[in-house]
Amino acid sequence: MKKILEVKNLSVEFRIEEKRIEAVRNFTLDMEEKEIIVLAGESGSGKTIASLALTRILPALAKITAGEAYFEGKDLFLKTEIELQALRGAKISYIFQEPLVYLNPVFKISEQLKETIIYHDKISPEEANKRMLELLNLVKIIDPETVGNIYPHQLSGGMNQRVFIALALASNPKLIIADEPTTALDVITEAQILEMLKDLQNKLGFSLLFITHNLSIAKKIANRVFIMHRGEIVESEKTAEIFNSPKHIHTKELVYAYEKIGKL
Amino acid sequence: MKNLLEVKNLSKIYKGNSFFGNAKDVKALNDINFTLKPYEILSVIGESGCGKSTLAKLLIKLITPSSGQVIYDTRIIEKLTKDVQIIFQNPYQSLSPRMRIRDLMAEPLFIHHIAKKNSKDINNRLEELLKMVGMEKDALERFPHQFSGGQRQRICIARALACEPKLLILDEPISSLDLTIQVKMLDLFLELKKKLGLTYIFISHNLAVVKKIADSILILKEGELVENNRTSEIFVSPKHPYTKKLIEAAK
Ligand SMILES: Nc1ncnc2c1ncn2[C@@H]1O[C@H](COP(=O)(O)OP(=O)(O)OP(=O)(O)O)[C@@H](O)[C@H]1O
Ligand SMILES: Nc1ncnc2c1ncn2[C@@H]1O[C@H](COP(=O)(O)OP(=O)(O)OP(=O)(O)O)[C@@H](O)[C@H]1O
Ligand SMILES: [Mg+2]
Ligand SMILES: [Mg+2]
Numbered sequence: 001m002k003k004i005l006e007v008k009n010l011s012v013e014f015r016i017e018e019k020r021i022e023a024v025r026n027f028t029l030d031m032e033e034k035e036i037i038v039l040a041g042e043s044g045s046g047k048t049i050a051s052l053a054l055t056r057i058l059p060a061l062a063k064i065t066a067g068e069a070y071f072e073g074k075d076l077f078l079k080t081e082i083e084l085q086a087l088r089g090a091k092i093s094y095i096f097q098e099p100l101v102y103l104n105p106v107f108k109i110s111e112q113l114k115e116t117i118i119y120h121d122k123i124s125p126e127e128a129n130k131r132m133l134e135l136l137n138l139v140k141i142i143d144p145e146t147v148g149n150i151y152p153h154q155l156s157g158g159m160n161q162r163v164f165i166a167l168a169l170a171s172n173p174k175l176i177i178a179d180e181p182t183t184a185l186d187v188i189t190e191a192q193i194l195e196m197l198k199d200l201q202n203k204l205g206f207s208l209l210f211i212t213h214n215l216s217i218a219k220k221i222a223n224r225v226f227i228m229h230r231g232e233i234v235e236s237e238k239t240a241e242i243f244n245s246p247k248h249i250h251t252k253e254l255v256y257a258y259e260k261i262g263k264l
Numbered sequence: 265m266k267n268l269l270e271v272k273n274l275s276k277i278y279k280g281n282s283f284f285g286n287a288k289d290v291k292a293l294n295d296i297n298f299t300l301k302p303y304e305i306l307s308v309i310g311e312s313g314c315g316k317s318t319l320a321k322l323l324i325k326l327i328t329p330s331s332g333q334v335i336y337d338t339r340i341i342e343k344l345t346k347d348v349q350i351i352f353q354n355p356y357q358s359l360s361p362r363m364r365i366r367d368l369m370a371e372p373l374f375i376h377h378i379a380k381k382n383s384k385d386i387n388n389r390l391e392e393l394l395k396m397v398g399m400e401k402d403a404l405e406r407f408p409h410q411f412s413g414g415q416r417q418r419i420c421i422a423r424a425l426a427c428e429p430k431l432l433i434l435d436e437p438i439s440s441l442d443l444t445i446q447v448k449m450l451d452l453f454l455e456l457k458k459k460l461g462l463t464y465i466f467i468s469h470n471l472a473v474v475k476k477i478a479d480s481i482l483i484l485k486e487g488e489l490v491e492n493n494r495t496s497e498i499f500v501s502p503k504h505p506y507t508k509k510l511i512e513a514a515k
Pocket of ligand 1: 014021023041042043044045046047048049050059061213442
């Protein structure tokens with residue numbers, strides 16, 4: 001199997017006045033093509049910051065202090081800002097927890113999708129329209145023609161997340177990084193979105209890095225699970241192993257919480 | 265035992281808003297009936313938008329019903345009362361960012377005339393409340409953004425407890441927290457219930473949580489009450505197809 005992503009000893013710190021906070025420490029992770037990896041850990045363990053560091057879209061005060069990252073064998077940290085821009089949103093797409101923060105409230109859904117498609121595919125507006133309907137169909141938006149014509153705030157949380165996923169798919173990415181995309185949704189909607197992501201992954205063959213604090217998601221979709229604690233990966237294993245014989249104390253804590261309230 | 269709460273034919277229609285260009289009325293709740301005995305935990309569950317928060321707001325009289333009644337301890341509730349307190353979905357939004365925790369917590373004591381301003385006892389009371397939710401007294405001098413989500417939620421709980429409520433409504437109080445902290449918060453709720461003799465209405469969309477703490481469950485779908493039964497009954501023999509679907513999705 002070919003590696004799509006390899007991260008070695010990545011460290012990221014925040015510098016606030018005199019103080020340094022190491023948000024990510026010695027973070028090492030590898031991912032094969034078409035693999036679904038869940039990156040799990042308690043709140044504040046550094047999951048988001050580690051994932052943002054890969055394409056250098058970190059908050060202002062954060063700095064990568066050590067480490068290497070390779071995407072399809074090419075060094076990500078050697079890339080210039082312009083090369084990275086081409087990569088972000090093209091070969092690597094992000095899906096975030098709160099789509100409303102990222103969808104532009106004053107543009108119709110159809111306009112935002114078409115703009116993204118034209119930006120990546122350099123095709124005519126008519127072709128873009130066709131592609132947009134195709135994408136909305138992919139994310140199972142029934143009646144895409146009408147839904148495309150309304151504004152983000154008019155849709156429910158689940159529908160907005162579908163639109164956001166359609167946006168992420170628009171560029172035919174190789175790797176999708178999904179940061180808690182279902183945490184704000186109810187159980188039924190969450191189950192639907194997870195199933196859909198898995199289907200899409202199967203159909204389109206991208207790799208999926210799924211970030212969550214809830215191990216029930218790992219159980220449903222992951223090939224392997226990486227457990228993070230205080231900036232570090234403390235355990236990584238095949239999904240079944242994580243549940244059957246968790247080794248690290250923090251993995252055990254997450255499995256315990258899952259057993260208690262993560263499942264019926 | 266007498267009912268602590270009785271809800272009769274409660275409905276809420278939000279009038280259409282022309283600002284959003286959709287002047288249609290939203291039927292958020294339709295003809296809801298249920299009762300609640302003291303010292304019990306009733307859970308309200310259902311998909312996003314089914315009317316859970318609307319029900320919570322009606323129960324504390326934050327909004328007025330289109331029809332129906334809320335009867336608390338045999339009296340019809342007309343306005344906000346200190347006996348019924350609520351903790352909202354998002355702990356950050358419900359704590360005003362520029363106030364110190366001390367002032368945020370003391371505010372309801374003045375509003376409901378439980379304490380006089382400048383009284384010496386207030387400090388002791390606030391420290392006691394913080395201790396109850398497992399926090400140190402030095403939190404009093406800090407601001408909301410200086411705490412984690414779980415800590416902020418504890419502060420909201422301490423503030424609600426300041427009024428010595430009988431009924432505490434929790435609107436998805438822990439959904440935004442990580443699972444490990446959720447487990448700790450649930451234990452805290454159960455402990456406070458025992459210690460203070462509270463009755464809870466616990467709104468959630470996590471069935472595993474509800475199964476763990478609720479005595480009975482009320483299931484809403486698009487503003488309609490589809491099933492209301494003891495927790496054990498709901499999980500052992502769900503009646504409505506929607507209930508079955510919810511349980512299936514949570515597995
Ligand atoms: N803008 C910022 N300024 C200062 N510190 C920050 C900032 N963003 C994050 N941090 C710190 O970096 C650490 C890692 O944060 P990160 O957001 O990656 O956690 P996470 O695992 O994604 O948590 P969650 O599950 O709550 O999203 C935390 O200790 C956090 O307090
Ligand atoms: N102030 C309002 N004006 C108009 N419609 C509203 C208002 N508040 C809520 N609604 C609508 O009423 C319905 C019920 O909303 P409510 O907030 O009670 O749902 P909920 O079950 O709490 O959902 P969630 O799980 O997302 O919190 C929804 O369709 C919502 O869009
Ligand atoms: Mg995060
Ligand atoms: Mg709500």
